[in-house]
Amino acid sequence: MPGDVRVRFAPSPTGHLHVGGARTALFNWLYARHHGGVFILRIEDTDRSRSTDANIGDIVNALRWLELDWDEGPPTPGYRQTERFELYREHAQRLVAAGRAYYCACTPEQLEAERAEAQARNETFRYSGRCRKLGLTSGALRLRIPDEGATVVDDLIHGPVTFDHRQLDDWILVRTDGTPTYNFCVVVDDVTMRISHVIRGNDHLSNTPKQVLCYEALGYPVPAFAHVSMILGADRTRLSKRHGATSVDAYREQGILPDAMVNYLARLGWSSGDQEIFSRTELIERFDIKDVSSSGAIFDQTKLEWLNHEYIKTIDGARLAALVTPWLTAAGLTPPADAARFVGMLDTLRERARTLRELVEVGRFYFERPREHEPKAAAKLFTPAGVPRLDTLIQRLAAVESFTAPALEALYRELVDAMGLKLVDLTLARLRAARDAAARAATSPAGGDK
Structure with missing residues (x-):
């Protein structure tokens, strides 16, 4: 069993919570709960042009709907990157003082010329390092990457992944306008929040060697990494809007139950034998990151609706009544004041509805008189x-x-x-x-x- 487990879910508030992000949050939450650790919610809002408070609210509400509670995070101050700029400046100066970072005054035109030369040689562009030895005191701040050797990431899902330093360049930590870059913020945030395990999508795997070298340059221990496969559409391409609904909010609006959504997302890329239906307690007891597949998982709407139907058939009557009441209200219908009678009505409908939306439609006869008989x-x-x-x-x-x-x-x-x-x-x-x-x-x- 790991030591003190501290994990985080760190969404960028540039839109609604995607089901892929929700699954990442769930895996972090399950890992923390399984090991008696700490689950942190951190908001990565340095993209000021696209990050909004409304999107933060949507993400928070989606997590609350899924009942993925966090131990640290908003609304407590200090868990938004825009509130942590002083920390980033302090760590940048530490790297400069240690000789592990240097200022670069290369113009966009010079960098574009280098990029064109690399393309002409049919090579991947890698910054030449022309400013490495100039001793500049201003400009963009770059991390000094070793010229030789390799960084090995011992990923908990993919196994050892080797990155040749010759394929990496001296990446920018702080831009010329003083704003820190994503990769630098992530490292500083993770070390200051004492993150023990970084569980995230495998689209971040290519960022990992840069971050590992930054941890080492700062003299901090490197956390364990686990990169989760992407969620795919039926055509085995990354799940996107062209495949249909992709946000947690959209599935909520379809009438999917939160427990069914959690169960379905947990089974996307993780398994425990042939069992399909798990209570939250069972998920917490059985979840292990080593059981997460390295292959992409296909999102199947039909299977989600089947699972949701199973939950509708077995969910506690009072909870079902509480979940369906907002749907009735939205449809202009009023549930009976007698709670027991309401639950009894719903019991006669469970077999016929795959979603809460369908439950309202098949049970409409209980709540309104038709204007005419068929x-x-x-x-x-x-x-x-x-x-x-x-x-x-x-x-x-x-x-x-x-x-x-x-x-x-x-x-x-x-x-x-x-x-x-x-x-x-x-x-x-x-x-x-x-x-x-x-x-x-x-x-x-x-x-x-x-």
Whole structure:
């Protein structure tokens, strides 16, 4: 077991929380909870042109909806990069004083000329280091990368990954305008927050050797790294808007339950045998970063909806009522004041809905009267024999105290006997139609549906 586990989720607030980011947050959260560690939320908002407070609010709300609680982070001050610039300046000066960083006065034109020369030689551009020995006192600040050797990242998912220093250049720590770059901020943040394990998307793997060399230049221990594979669309390309919904908010608006979303995201790239459905407690108990696959995981909307349906069928009635109430309100419908009756109504609908949105639609007959009857229903119901049965059913349904599927089934059987009908008789279909009318719709779930 690792020592003191401290992990972080560090989104850039340039948009809504992508499901890939949500899975990264989940893996960090599970790892921290499994080891009794600390989960930190940090906001990487140095891109001032695209970062907004509204986006930060959206990310925070999405994490709260997923119930991924953090031990350190907003709203406590000090967990946004724009609040930490003094720390970055202090660490930059330490690198200059130690001779591990130098100022560069190369103009954009000079750098573009070097880039063109490298392209002409069919080589990857690597800064020449022309300012390394000039002893300048201003300009962009660059990290001095060793000319020889290699940096090996012993990734917890991918295994050892070697980066030849000859393929790296002296990257910029601080721009000429004094703003720190992403890679430098990340290193300073991680060391000052005592991060033990960096669990993030594998699109950051190429940044890792730069960051490792910066840790070493500052004299700090290097954390463990685990780079999680990308989430892919059905065509095996990186999941994007062209594949459909990609944000947590979008799936929430579809009527996906938070527990189902957490379960589904956990299984994207991680497994524990053949089990598909996990409680949060089980996820925390079983999650191990070594069980995360290095291959990309394909996002399957159909499977997500199947899993969501399984959760709808088994979720506690009171919690389901709480989750569906905002959906009813948005649809202009009002749930009954009797909480037990409301739960009973929902129990008769669970089998028929894959999402909360569908649950509202299939159960609409419980909450509103249609302006007119469907012709087929009227033809079945409003007959000389059907109307009295309908009146009886309406009266008896109104008097039901325990509005549950078993109670309704018992009532229907009692009425069948009282009316002299047989369960195998076709007239039972008429009785069901009467029940449908009592619910003010042409179709409704069977009383015994579970």
